[in-house]
Amino acid sequence: MRVFVLGTGSSGNALLVESEDTRVLVDAGLGPRALESRLALLGVTLERGSGRPFIDALLPTHHHGDHLSGAEKIARSTGCVVYLHDGVRAPRLRARFDVRPYPLGSAFKIGSLAVRAEHVPHDAPQVALRLASQHHAFGVATDVGRVTAGLKALLSSCDSALVEANHCAELLAFGPYPMALRHRVTGGLGHLSNQQTAELASALVGSRLTRLYLGHLSRSNNTPERALETVASAAPRLGVTVLAHGSMRALEVGRASSLQLALPFG
Ligand SMILES: [Zn+2]
Ligand SMILES: [Zn+2]
Known part of the structure; x- marks a missing residue:
C-alpha cells in the first residue's frame, strides 16, 4: 500500500491511496492538473x-x-466512480457522474481496498475513513469537531493515519479570526486543536497505530512546530510527523523495519 498526500489544509486536500491495482483519491480539493503535477513531483x-x-x-x-472543489473535473478527466455518503451535498456530481452510495460503519470494497467510514462531528456531514489492503490499514480524520469513541476505535485499528491538528488554542484566541469564526472552529462542529489531537494520540498509544501524521493545519492559527511539540510530547511512543499547510509527501504505512530504513527507497 502506498499513500501520497498531495495537499492538506484549507487551500485544498487530496490524498492518493494505492494498493495492488487499485487507486482511490480521498478528497478532491485540487483540480486534475495540480493533482498530476504534484504526483509527478513525488515520482x-x-x-x-x-x-x-x-x-x-x-x-x-x-x-x-x-x-470537493476539484471533484467534477477529476471525475470527468479520469472517468472514475465517485463514492458519496448520504450527507454529501453535491447535486451536480450526483446528476452527471457515476455516483455510488455507501453505508457508514460497515466495510465495503473498492477494488482491492476495504474501506470503512465513521461519522464524525463537523459543520457538514463528515466521515473519518479507514482504507485497508491485505496487510496494512491507513486512517484519515480531518475536519473533526471533537473526538468520539467511534473515531478512536477506527484509528486504533489502523497502522498509520493522517489526523488533523488544526489550531493552537492560544494562537486562535489572539489571532486574526473574528469571534464568530473562532466559535465555529472550537464549538464542537469545527476542527481539532493541537491539544485535542494530543489527547487522541495519547489514547491511541498501545493500539495497532504506530505512526501519526498531523495535517490540515491552519495557516493563521497554528505552526508546524507547535502542532508537533504538543502531540509528540503527549504520545512519545508514536512516530509523529507534521505536514505543513499545503505540503506534499509520500507516507509510510506499515511498521518500518530496520531493513526498510536502510534502503534508499524502502
Ligand atoms: Zn477541510
Ligand atoms: Zn470541512
Missing part, C-alpha cells in the same frame, strides 16, 4: 497504458470546497 504518474489519467474512485469526505 508517480497517473497514466496507465491508454495514456489517460487513471484512478478507480474518488472518495470525498464531505462537501466543503477544500475537499
Whole structure:
C-alpha cells in the first residue's frame, strides 16, 4: 500500500491511496492538473497504458470546497466512480457522474481496498475513513469537531493515519479570526486543536497505530512546530510527523523495519 498526500489544509486536500491495482483519491480539493503535477513531483504518474489519467474512485469526505472543489473535473478527466455518503451535498456530481452510495460503519470494497467510514462531528456531514489492503490499514480524520469513541476505535485499528491538528488554542484566541469564526472552529462542529489531537494520540498509544501524521493545519492559527511539540510530547511512543499547510509527501504505512530504513527507497 502506498499513500501520497498531495495537499492538506484549507487551500485544498487530496490524498492518493494505492494498493495492488487499485487507486482511490480521498478528497478532491485540487483540480486534475495540480493533482498530476504534484504526483509527478513525488515520482508517480497517473497514466496507465491508454495514456489517460487513471484512478478507480474518488472518495470525498464531505462537501466543503477544500475537499470537493476539484471533484467534477477529476471525475470527468479520469472517468472514475465517485463514492458519496448520504450527507454529501453535491447535486451536480450526483446528476452527471457515476455516483455510488455507501453505508457508514460497515466495510465495503473498492477494488482491492476495504474501506470503512465513521461519522464524525463537523459543520457538514463528515466521515473519518479507514482504507485497508491485505496487510496494512491507513486512517484519515480531518475536519473533526471533537473526538468520539467511534473515531478512536477506527484509528486504533489502523497502522498509520493522517489526523488533523488544526489550531493552537492560544494562537486562535489572539489571532486574526473574528469571534464568530473562532466559535465555529472550537464549538464542537469545527476542527481539532493541537491539544485535542494530543489527547487522541495519547489514547491511541498501545493500539495497532504506530505512526501519526498531523495535517490540515491552519495557516493563521497554528505552526508546524507547535502542532508537533504538543502531540509528540503527549504520545512519545508514536512516530509523529507534521505536514505543513499545503505540503506534499509520500507516507509510510506499515511498521518500518530496520531493513526498510536502510534502503534508499524502502
Ligand atoms: Zn477541510
Ligand atoms: Zn470541512
